[in-house]
Amino acid sequence: MSVLARLFGHLVVALVILAAAAWGALAMFYGSLLTEALRAPVAGLFGLAGIVAAVIMLFSHRRWKAAGAFAVAFVLLLAWWSTIQPSNGREWQPEVAVLPYATIDGDLVTLHNIRNFEYRTETDFTPGYYDKTFDLRRLDSVDLVATYWMGPQIAHIMLSFGFAGQDYVAFSIETRKERSEEYSTVKGFFRQYELFYVMADERDVIRVRTNYRKDPPEDVYLYRIHGPIENGRRLFMEYVRKINALKERPEFYNTLTTNCTTNILMHTRVNPGHLPFSWKVLLSGYTPEYVYDNGRLDTSLRFEDLKTRSRINEAAQAADRAADFSLRIRASLPGTKHP
Incomplete structure (x- = not known):
């Protein structure tokens, strides 16, 4: 594989990581996974982790370890996210x-x-x-x-x-x-x-x-x-x-x-x-x-x-x-x- 092709692949993976980090941070901030006090700091940490993983993906030889660690975190978030269920039994307007x-x-x-x-x-x-x-x-x-x-x-x-x-x-x-x-x-x-x-x-x-x-x-x-x-x-x-x-x-x-x-x-x-x-x-x-x-x-x-x-x-x-x-x-x- 040429150097240019590898760099392009790394860029694509980095962009995917950033997109997943943005979605995850917003899901934590606006969703109901966390208490109101924890939403902003935890969402910020998750977004920051995604940015760090994307930077490592582009500039470090440990790129795949960083990408793999973020992937595990994202899968865990998705599993947690799936526990949110709709209800007909709330205090409605x-x-x-x-x-x-x-x-x-x-x-x-x-x-x-x-x-x-x-x-x-x-x-x-x-x-x-x-x-x-x-x-x-x-x-x-x-x-x-x-x-x-x-x-x-x-x-x-x-x-x-x-x-x-x-x-x-x-x-x-x-x-x-x-x-x-x-x-x-x-x-x-x-x-x-x-x-x-x-x-x-x-x-x-x-x-x-x-x-x-x-x-x-x-x-x-x-x-x-x-x-x-x-x-x-x-x-x-x-x-x-x-x-x-x-x-x-x-x-x-x-x-x-x-x-x-x-x-x-x-x-x-x-x-x-x-x-x-x-x-x-x-x-x-x-x-x-x-x-x-x-x-x-x-x-x-x-x-x-x-x-x-x-x-x-x-x-x-x-x-x-x-x-x-x-x-x-x-x-x-x-x-x-x-x-």
Whole structure:
């Protein structure tokens, strides 16, 4: 092997060590392996050990001993990391305290614990839930809801299913936070939050975003998805199966791989001709445009015009507590009057 090839190999191994050290240090700092007092010093020592091992790999004849020692430490960390398990039995924030589930009797699906809070402000509300039976044969629409609060690149994506043009139920894939927790994108990589499917009345999950969130305010858009309604029914049942599975076996949320957008894409794989993976799914703010480019939204308008006409904030604020909230926010939207 030439000297250049050996040096390149050493460089590759050193970079792998540095990547593993960075991940391990962050896992210790943000994860729940250690007490709060130990997180910073132990994470710092692990990161430093990785840096030292990478330097030795590049400049010392004892490189393989150093790499082997760090590899052992990293494997032990992974074994320790695997002991962190998700749970349904924590002290949850009230918005995610009650798990939804469904019972199925042929084409009749009864959704239990549909959330419908009565909001006075975003943080001041009266919790409320109800059960409702939906006839799968009457499902006639699927709508994509995108809500923006930090620029065009990032959005929270939800789906809402309509039945006979009258009844709607929305699903929002979120983190299940404990009472003392705040959301952190970085923490979301390190098993800090359980995965939660909010099953909600649109007067809850949409209205809280259009009418009550002020810091920062959110812009909400609703788009009718075009496609065979059989696909919508299969997708609805895939959500139902996942919700029931999470009730029995909790899972962790992950900022990159198990989030509000990637999970939707995974669920659509129950349908033939589902959309392939795209970078626009990771930059979730571009998801509506991606769906449009693949012919699944109303393409009789340019996307820019469709987006402008699909903003529902004003309609939702005018409808507010109205019993026909869902119909009012769709009254003037393109492509939503008929399935």
